[in-house]
Amino acid sequence: MRDDGRAILTPPARGIAHILPRDHPQRLVLNDEVHARPSEILEAPLKLSYLAVFAEGEQRADVWRRVQELAGRYGVDPAPDTANHYSANFGPFRIKCERHTEFLRLVFIVEDGRQPESFEEPALQAVPPEWLAALPGQLITAANVLLQHSDGDWPEPERIATQFFDGNALVGASIADGAAFAFTDFRIRADGFSRLLVMDHGMTPRQAGRTVQRLLEIDTYRILALLALPMAHVLAPFLAARERELAEVTRLLVEAKAPDEALLFDRLTRLEAEMESEQSRNHYRFSASVAYEALVDSRITELREERLAGLQTFREFLERRFLPAMETCRSSAASQESLSQRLTRVTQLLSTRVDITREAQTQDVLASMDRRAKLQLRLQETVEGLSIAAITYYIVGLVGYLAKGGSRAGLPIEVDLVMAASIPFVLVLTALALRHHRRKAARES
Known part of the structure; x- marks a missing residue:
């Protein structure tokens, strides 16, 4: 209440936005990321065909354009160029397309109301074959899925294996806390497709969509993780x-002398260049493999599996067959990193030895220069002594000429005596003059 008794009116919440701090440029984009690529709503019975196409750069854009062309053929609004997810009903089938970093997922769904009893007529038959033939990229995963209504009875793995999987050994489990059963044999058939049977035992349509997507993602991310395995075998x-x-270079380094260091250093730098080239070529693949393995584990956990008698669960099967391959990849990556680090340490050790050798050589050069400087000093002192004698000789000669001139002029001068008497004075004065000039030159330098 105000002091005058009137109430203070609070503005409605929807009018507050204009007085808040302005949005961060990425706020809406990051918030909507949790809603990106939603799972399809699936309701049994239906047939589904799934393609994961490995495509990068321009090929990713080509696949997306092909999906847009298909939408135009069926008179449906195409996906925007900037979208990463597209879902539409084309009449004979529904389509869902997702763009990821390295691949695209294409899902084709046929719902004709009939309980599918075999994989002989997959959903992909409803898609124009010429469109499929022109699809760019490389196939990572292709699967045909049957989503059936469960008849309420406990599934019989032997009958399911015979009817749907050519009698192969099955991997299967009760999933989604008993709301469904899932079966596969992880085999690719002559038609290029693997098979997945899901029996709906009480799932909601959204739950069914999430469950089928998880099962398909397990297969896709498993293959993407294993792309590092051939690289590990080559490595x-x-x-x-x-x-x-x-090891050979390290052994030679123990007994190497100074002349051998240049050759060893050349071998080590060549090894380092080879290792750096190899690491730059496969580092991304090994790093991506670790990330995809984590996604596989996450999707298996989300299945909430319960064992069916006589069958391996998805986790058990992949732990026996998939994890050893991933351990090989991790081991190769770790060995590569370890070798690179050891190579760096040995190179640093040799560099230190080379530096010490160079310092010793520098010390020898400086000592040699010092010896030469001392020798030059001695020579200079000798030359200076000779110079004093020579200068004294010439000056005393001048004094002699002066004395001779005075004697001829009639002065009582004994020339030889004057010359002899002048020698000590001239010698001392000449030495002092040279010493003064040497000190002056030293101060100026």
Whole structure:
């Protein structure tokens, strides 16, 4: 209340925005990131075909343009160029497309109301074949999915394996806290597709969409993580050879003399260049492999699996088959990093030895220069002594000429006596004059 008894009116909340601090430029983008690429709403029964296409740079844009062209063919609004997610109903099928850093996911869904009883007529048959044939990129994962209504009975793995998976050994579990069952054999068939059977035992449509997406992501991220495995296999002999060469250089370094250091340094710098080149080539792939492995583990955890008698769960199967391969990748990356660090240490050690050798050589040069300077000083002192004698000789000669001139003029001068008497004075004065000039030159320098 105001002092005059009237109430103070509070402005409505929607009118407060204009008085708040201005938004950070990335606020809305970062907030909407949690809503990016939402899972599809799926309701059994339906058929689904899934493609993960490895594409980078211009190829990613080409795939997106192909999806836009397909939308135009069916009279549907195409996806914006800047979008990373697109979902639409084309009539005969629904499509969902997502763009990721290295790949794109394409999902084709057919809902005809019939319970699918086999994989013989996949959802991808509804998509124009010429459009599929022109799709750019490289296939990472291709899977056909059947989402069935569960009849309420406990699933029979043997019957499911015979009916849907050619009798192969199955991997399966009760998932989503018992709301569904999932089965696969992780095999690629002659048509290029793997198979996934999901039996809906009480999932909501959104839950079904999330569950199918997780199962497909497990397969996709598993393959993307394993892209580092061939690189690890190629890297192993390369690292073994460089290990041997580094050991040889280290052994030679123990007994090396100064003339050998340049050759050893050349070998080490060549090894370092080779290691740096190899690391720059595969560092991203190994780092990405670790990230994709973490995503696989996360998606398996989100399945909330429960064991079915006689079957391996998804986690058990991948821990036995997938994790050893990932350990190989991690081991190769660690070995590469360790070798690079050891190579750096040995190079630093040799550099230190070279520096010490150079310092010793510098000391020898300075000592030699010092000896030459002392020799020059002695020579200079000798020359100065000779110069004093020579100057004294010439000055005394001048004094003699002066005395001779005086004697001829009639002065009582004994020339030889005058010359002999002048020698000490001239010698001392000449020495003092040279000493004065030398000191003056030293002060000026």
